Amino acid sequence: MTETYFDGATAQPPHPAARDAYAAALSEGWAGPGRLYTLGRRSRMLLEAARQSAAASLGVSPDEVTFTSSGTQAVHAGVLGVIAARSEPGPLVHSAVEHSAVLHAADWHERAGGTAVAVGVDRLGRVDADPLAGIEDASALVVQSANHEVGTRQPIGAIAANAAGAPLVVDAAASLPWEPVPEGWSVLAASARKWGGLAGAGILVVRKGTRWRNPFPGEDSSIREAIGEIDVPAAVAAAASLRAVVAEREELSKRARELTERIREHIAETVPEVELPGDPVDRLPHIVTFSCLGVDGEVLLTELNRAGFAVSSGSACASTRLRPSHVLQAMGVLSHGNVRVSLHRETTEDEVDRFLEVLPDIVAGVRRLSRQ
Secondary structure, three states: OOOEEOEOOOOOOOOHHHHHHHHHHHOOOOOOOOOOOHHHHHHHHHHHHHHHHHHHHHOOOHHHEEEEOOHHHHHHHHHHHHHHOOOOOOOEEEEOOOOHHHHHHHHHHHHOOOOEEEEOEOOOOOEOOOOOOOOOOOOEEEOOOEOOOOOEEOOHHHHHHOOOOOOEEEEOOOOOOOOOOOOOOOEEEEEHHHHOOOOOOEEEEEOOOOOOOOOOOOOOOOHHHHHOOOOHHHHHHHHHHHHHHHHHHHHHHHHHHHHHHHHHHHHHHHOOOEEOOOOOOOEOOOEEEEEEOOOOHHHHHHHHHHOOEEOEEOOOOOOOOOOOOHHHHHHOOOOOOEEEEEOOOOOOHHHHHHHHHHHHHHHHHHHHHHHO
16 A cells, blocks of 8 residues: 655655755765865855855845754754853743744753743644743744644744844744745744755754854854754755745645645544644645544554554654644643644645545544543
8 A cells, every 4th residue: 555645744755856956966065065175165066056045045145044954953053052142141932832842942941051931822823922021131032933733823023023132033844845934033944854855954044133152062163163064965955945845835835725725624524523723724734733532643643554644643743752742732722632634745636535535434443442
């Protein structure tokens, strides 16, 4: 049985542009780009071209772009770097529904003697437009552009207007493949896997005028020196696929939204005692999460996989442990028996139809087992 992949929010299938760019760069870009010999200079030229391409796709300057080894590294460097640049660090403020990379950075900051404040969200998963209300001298404000589990967009433009001078760090991993990020941010982090790049590449953008200092062991170096040498072919593939995705994302987003609307409507009509958390309208186009009352999420995941569908269950950032989702818990909605279906550019209508055909019986079967 061919498995149907419905976990595009974790990683999209490699984009053809990424495959081609990686293969072309591998023969020329494997040497260290910091070396002065010919092979090193070739790698450096490829890396600089990739940086210029990524900057053009993001609408920023090339010298504001740094490639990283992952989206997690980009988040950690962005969040902790702006805090380290403060002479007297105040609290790190973040929404309660951030990716685990942000939560881990906050924990690390607290263990180092700092303070962190988690700002709550409403039942749709949205943070208030003024999350710093009542909080003074924040070192950093971290808010994702849209939620990675339920798709709810955050009001980045309004939050930026209320940031009160605190650098706004935006984790744009979930949204960047599907739509532009609203203006006003100071630092942007993303993962190439989310738009069809390859594992081993992330992007960190620090806007001019934003203070940043190396928070990691080593010298007080620049961002690129602090990050260390990166996989040049993977960076080239990330830039090439990002350029391709930006060119096609309006059309793909429209198509994905039509499919997820069909999924939402069908689930609501055919699966009893189900909750579809997140904003039903102001959301990313490719994510549908649903929670089934009285259903074990791990069992449901196993049965769906047996039927040929790859979906994520439990917390999207801790799915191997299948712990209750901290995102859904912060929203105050059903946090057990939840499944995230996230589409990608290659998803077909037939795949969605097959999923909707088998889902009600699978949920019913899991519920029968749980009552035995």
